[in-house]
Amino acid sequence: MLKATMRWIDGLNVPATALVRFFIGGLFIWMGWNKVLDPVGFLKQVHLYDTLPVTPGIYLNATAIVLPWLEIVCGVALILGVFLRGSALAIAVMLAFFTPAIFLRAWGIHTTEGTPFMEVAFDCGCGTGEVIIWQKLLKNTGLLLLTLLILFSRSPRWCLSGLFTGAQRCDDAMPAGAPTSEGA
Amino acid sequence: MGAVKRTVIEMVVLGVASIAVAATANTVRPKGALSWTKAYFAPRVVPPTGPVEPVTGKVPTPPENGGKAAPSKTEPPSGKKHFEHPYQTASLDLVIDVVNSDGYLDGQFVLVDARAEDVYADGHIEGAIRCFHYELEVCFDRVVEAANGAEKVIVYCNGGNCDDSLFMCQELELKGVATEAIYLFEGGWKEWVAQEMPFVTGSEE
Numbered sequence: 001m002l003k004a005t006m007r008w009i010d011g012l013n014v015p016a017t018a019l020v021r022f023f024i025g026g027l028f029i030w031m032g033w034n035k036v037l038d039p040v041g042f043l044k045q046v047h048l049y050d051t052l053p054v055t056p057g058i059y060l061n062a063t064a065i066v067l068p069w070l071e072i073v074c075g076v077a078l079i080l081g082v083f084l085r086g087s088a089l090a091i092a093v094m095l096a097f098f099t100p101a102i103f104l105r106a107w108g109i110h111t112t113e114g115t116p117f118m119e120v121a122f123d124c125g126c127g128t129g130e131v132i133i134w135q136k137l138l139k140n141t142g143l144l145l146l147t148l149l150i151l152f153s154r155s156p157r158w159c160l161s162g163l164f165t166g167a168q169r170c171d172d173a174m175p176a177g178a179p180t181s182e183g184a
Numbered sequence: 185m186g187a188v189k190r191t192v193i194e195m196v197v198l199g200v201a202s203i204a205v206a207a208t209a210n211t212v213r214p215k216g217a218l219s220w221t222k223a224y225f226a227p228r229v230v231p232p233t234g235p236v237e238p239v240t241g242k243v244p245t246p247p248e249n250g251g252k253a254a255p256s257k258t259e260p261p262s263g264k265k266h267f268e269h270p271y272q273t274a275s276l277d278l279v280i281d282v283v284n285s286d287g288y289l290d291g292q293f294v295l296v297d298a299r300a301e302d303v304y305a306d307g308h309i310e311g312a313i314r315c316f317h318y319e320l321e322v323c324f325d326r327v328v329e330a331a332n333g334a335e336k337v338i339v340y341c342n343g344g345n346c347d348d349s350l351f352m353c354q355e356l357e358l359k360g361v362a363t364e365a366i367y368l369f370e371g372g373w374k375e376w377v378a379q380e381m382p383f384v385t386g387s388e389e
């Protein structure tokens with residue numbers, strides 16, 4: 001099943017994965033930059049999730065300081081095609097962590113305040129302001145699937161490395177042992 | 185090198201690079217830099233069981249400088265619930281009463297504006313001491329000095345679900361200010377301006 005899916009992705013002769021990379025990379029740069037512009041606001045949002053201890057402060061503060069830049073760095077790497085699979089994995093891990101956290105916080109509001117789940121809305125700290133949560137969860141799931149598509153695609157195109165090596169595919173510029181079905 | 189191993193290594197390298205960039209940016213940014221180690225948030229205080237004693241403010245009087253008569257106690261304008269807390273809640277009526285009292289000038293009552301500098305400069309309740317929870321090192325000593333011995337210390341921020349005032353209350357409590365003396369003006373700045381109450385602009389001198 002996995003091999004078949006990867007063959008299908010690989011068979012997409014159009015640079016579909018490259019377009020997805022640019023979209024997700026740009027989105028993460030934008031969302032990360034919005035957080036960088038308001039570090040205190042983002043710190044408060046992280047605190048509201050109530051998942052990290054308030055003392056010592058290093059956990060919350062380090063998250064608020066580093067996470068926006070991690071999103072930006074991964075977004076840039078994804079667009080440039082540098083450390084392509086590493087950045088895709090990092091973004092997938094972030095999405096896989098954020099999405100359940102957002103769901104749990106929304107579910108908490110739903111159960112404690114009696115707000116219908118489909119009407120729960122708050123600023124999730126995602127860098128996009130207040131959002132309707134079920135829509136955000138749907139979007140995040142879509143982004144996760146697209147990121148996995150990048151992660152598992154075997155021959156992505158349009159990478160910065162290709163500019164220097166003349167390689168048509170990102171993996172051509174890499175040492176032997178390019179990602180296979182066992183990869184990523 | 186296996187593909188999985190290489191991918192994980194790439195991710196780690198990106199993580200390390202992000203930490204380096206973030207640390208640099210946080211150091212050189214002119215405003216809004218966060219401390220790595222400071223605990224900005226006091227541990228959540230468990231609300232006491234049983235009803236909170238009602239606030240016994242005087243009969244409110246309208247401000248002398250043309251403001252409208254004070255309305256009765258209202259919900260925060262945003263309609264959202266504030267965090268649960270053990271502090272007494274100051275109504276708009278009580279804040280007006282305090283601001284118009286002689287004790288406000290004498291230090292018997294203290295008003296603390298827990299918002300950021302720029303919004304404070306745009307407008308604040310006259311006489312309020314400004315101290316943003318994330319810049320305690322530059323203002324908190326002055327607040328504690330004023331709060332110690334005061335009969336009522338009323339803290340406000342933007343209002344609604346703004347939590348800066350709550351954090352300030354917790355910091356004051358940790359500094360030894362009596363819990364009974366701490367009041368949270370939940371309606372905050374939004375309620376103050378919504379009721380067209382008078383305010384002053386400019387930074388603290």
